[in-house]
Amino acid sequence: MLDLTHTPTLLQTASAVGVLFCSAATASLIAQRQGRYGGALEMAKASGFLGAKATSQLLPQHHAAVVDGLQVVIEVLQPEIHSVLLEPWALERTGIVVMAEAKAIGRSGTEMEAMMAVSVAALELFALMKDDDPELEVGHIKLVEKKGRKKKFFNSAPVCAVLVCSDSTAAGKREDNSGKIIKEMLQEANAQVKYYQVLPDEKKQIQQQIRAWVAEDVQFIFTTGGTGLGPRDNTVEAVRELLERDADGIAEAMRAYGQMRTPLAMMSRGVAGSIGQSLVVTLPGSSNGARESLEAILPAVFHARKMMKGGGH
Incomplete structure (x- = not known):
């Protein structure tokens, strides 16, 4: 199975459609709920609920999902209503349309x-x-829409x-790992890493470098290291003094993701926040901490640039 342990938890929605093609007479009986077909639609809906809940048991490679909301709608095929869901060839036939939305x-x-x-x-x-009906045929099952993981929040490379x-x-006593991981992850997210710099954890030097990048309008500045409780962990204080607006939600998201x-x-x-139209995010100095913190906020963090330029959500 695909490893999802490094994937953030998000609201996931999807809708699908399918058709039970049948004779016009059968479609009429279903629509009017006549005879033994009176409870057919309710039975089919209940079966759809059970099928959705059993998905991971029937598909070995599919992850078990706790379905928080499921709606199943069943109605007679009507071209004027279902033309947005079905192909033209399907609209020429009679049948029962089954639609489902899962959240x-x-x-x-x-x-x-x-x-x-x-x-x-x-x-x-x-x-x-x-x-009763030799014309029965199940078909036209397809995914209509899927929402959840938005992979792109920008038009040009940040x-x-x-x-x-x-x-x-x-001082050259230790090789950098976290910075290289950050650089690689940003590039994988289709961002342009224009600068990569190593400095001692000295407040004045850190602030001087950040100010220079802000003046150059570097859109996103990621620091790594100096976020702990050690006597030489000065990065947070250096950055906090420069921030014009806090973005506490970003730091909260990173800590919540890491805490799991x-x-x-x-x-x-x-901490995280903006200086002018640049967003600064301080990441941990450990390799795992830096990786997991970025996993928590990429690529959504890139949406901050649009907001800082007045573009809203």
Whole structure:
């Protein structure tokens, strides 16, 4: 199975559609709920709910998702209503349209749950009517829409700078790992890393470098190191003095994400905020801390540039 342990928890929604093609007579009986078809739609809906909940048991590679909301709608195919969902060839036939929308707050999408709900509901109708209608055919099952993980929050590559704040690294006694990880992750997110600099954890030097990048309108500045409780952890104080507006939600998101992976995340004093139209984010100095903190905020953090320029949400 795909490893989702480094994926943030988000609201996931998906909708799907399918059709049970049948004769006009059968469609009429279903619509009018006549005879033994009186409870067919309710039975099919219930089957769709069960199918969605059992998705991970039937698809070995699919992650189990706790479905927080599921709606199943079943109605007779009407070209004037369903033309936005179905292909023209399907609109020329008679049938029963099954639609489902699944919602969940989690790491895995809900598209398979929605499609499973549609499939099982249509199969339940098939089972109920198979002895009466030789024209029955389940088909046109497809994903209509999927929302959740937005991969892009920008039109052009964000311009970034990475500042490693470490006495030992600046003195050549220790190789930098966290800064290189940050640089690599930013590039994988289609950002441009224009600057990569190593400095000792000295307040004046850190502030001088950040001011220079802000003056050059570097859009995003990520520091690594100096966010702990050590006597030489000065980065947070250096950055906080420069911030014009705090972005506490960014720091909270990083700590919350890290806390689910290690109890030591609560020790981070990292801050984030804007200076002019540049966003500064302080990341931990450890490799895992830097990686997990970025996982928590990428790529959504890039949306800050639009907001700082007056673009709103």
